[in-house]
Amino acid sequence: MRYVILGASASGVNCAKTIRELDPNGQITMVSGDENIYSRCMLHHVIGEKRSIEEINFVKKIFSQNYKIDWMKKVKAIGLNIRDKKVALDNGKILEYDKLLIATGSSSFIPPVKNLREGKEIYGLRNIEDAIRIKEKAKKAESVVVLGGGLVGIDAITGLLEHDLKVSLVEMSDRILPMQLDRRAASKYERLFEKEGAKIYTSVGAEEVVLDEENRVKAVRLSDGRLIDCELIVVATGVRPNVDFIEDNTIVIDRGIVINSRGETNIKDVYAAGDVTGKSPIWPLAVKQGIVAAHNMVGKSKKAEKSFSLRNSMNFLGLQTVSLGLIEAPNDSYHVSIEEYGDSYKKMIHRDGIIYGAVVQGDISYCGVLTHLIKNRLNISHIEKDIFDINYSDFFRLKENGEYEYSV
Template sequence: MKYVVVGASAAGINGVRTLRQLDPKAEICLISQDTHIYSRCILHHYIEGSRTIEELSFVEADFIERYQIDWIKGGTLASLDTDKKVLQLMDGQTVAYDKLLLATGASTNYPPVTNIDVARHVVGLRTLADAKQIREKSQKAQSIVVMGAGLVGIDALEGILHLGKSPTLVEFGSRLLPIQLDARAAMAYQEAFKQVGVEQYYDTAVKEVIMDENQQVKQLRLSTGEILPCDLLVVATGVRPNIGFLSDGQLITDQFGLVFDSFGQTSIDSIYAAGDISGRNPIWPAAVKEGIIAASNMVGIKRELTDFFASKSTMTFMNIHTLSLGNPYPADDSYMVEIDDNQDVYRKIIHKDGVIYGALVQGNLSYTGILTQMVKTGIPTDRHGKSLFSLTYADFFDLTDNLEFTFCQNKGDEYE
């Protein structure tokens, strides 16, 4: 059996690892545009200089050799022949497969802004090459603007800050991290960035990139009419899935990206997919799990992905820790919202009919262990008769005779 995995990030790497563990004798080929294996989540550490390229890696130093992987570095997928089961690379090389895992990820989505696609010194933050550019150009740049206040944009912002620069942030939405945080949690970060000199624009769009005679970005025209000086623009306004190698009708896609089910199966039996290629759930934990699930099903071990929220992020910016789970706002008035807010900790849980649909914990994250356990084991929120924020592990677990903790399904019924 020959397995081919395209993509060397969270989904692809966990895919090849699982394939080797489950099928020790298989032939496994990994194809990637990158020549290094690294975590995209910590690229800002490379920008700020706190990690080397080697320290960005999330695998063992001898990973390729240990797992006996044939790694084609710097390989870009040009086309896919699903009938012949052959991949065509940009350099003309062809690679045959028995089963294929597509984990090609996504690329920076450049919005329809005048000149943004032709101006020099405009870069996204998606790859190591992007991080290298930002790090290099930041040394001389005087007016750095980060466009987009999602997780990638805030990563870029903090990385640049550590270089001793004072970047400006421009966000179309009303607050920082609008998907992950509510207004209260976002304000903690906004105030912290303000204290270190970051100028922030919300409810504001970039309408035009103004260039100098060398086509280098010089200024930005905002939706407010204001002109911002800018000699380095970091674009972090979302991503688009890397599916350009697919011909019309080859595999089912939709307005987001490639479609695959909870088993990692695409519309063709021999082809599986995982990670950001779907255009959904662009978070590291989801990609890791999808890669493992897809690889397991490729070797005939049935596994289904059912145990994570579409949005789950743990973040630390400006030394402020936050866990965001699900939606930070209730969908309608039928949901209950419980809030515990004091100077050091902000906690919020959104639930309905005993099920948690969203949560925020900012500051001290010790409570997140209990919260995660409740979600993971499906513990109803309404079975204890006391505040969710006063729950402890004693409400869910008993000690066995050998002093090990075991989950007690009925524990807490005395509160009902």
């Protein structure tokens, strides 16, 4: 069996490893534009010079040898012939496959802000080359503006604060990390970053990039008229799936490649996983998608678990936070319970005895219980305790013979 995997990040690597474990004799070819395997979640450590590219590698150096994988580095797919099952590469080679996984990830989306696409010293943050370029420019610049306050944007300012320059962040929402955190949890991070010297602008967008005669960045003009001087811009306003090599009207794409619970696309023997699917861009999901696709590629039926929105876990400037499920009540039929003490903040969104979401910041020891309750939609109406005091012991009972049994 000939397996071809396009991409060597979380989903591609885990797919390759799983295929080899399930099929010791199959031919596995992995194609990647990168020369190294590394965690994109840790690129900010490279920017801040806390770690090298070798130190953010999540596999052993002899990974490809150990798993008998033919890894084609610094090569990209430029065409896909689904009828003849062939992939055209930019090095002129053609790969034939029996099963194909598309895990080509995504690229930074540069929004149509005036001069943003034309200016020099403007970078996205999606790969190691971006991180290295940003790091080198940060050493020479006096000021930088990061556009976008999601996870990538916050990663960027975390790394940039390690350099001696003025750091500003612009976010259109009323808070940073708007997809992960509520206003109260986000404000704690905002205060921490501002204490470290960053300037946070929320509820405002970039209207224009001011350039000099050589098209180099001079400043960013905000939608409210304010001007932020800078010599470097990092764009973290969203991503686009890397699907340019796929012909129109072949594989179904809707903000990403559409897959079913088995990782299958609408084309027989073609699978997809990771950021290219346009799903929630978190590492654990990409890993699971790669593993599920691998099972089905070797003929062992496996479905992804029931969708559960683990928004993310984060630890910026020493403050740990986890958000699970809903972070805001959808309507008045939901109840919101809040507990705060010291640096700890806990918020539960629940209705009719079922918890649908939570934000836990500071002391995150309660997250294991919460994950179980939210993921499985367990009804806690029968438990006569404060919602913040519930633990695993509340779901076990003692049988007549002295044994414990799980009881919901």
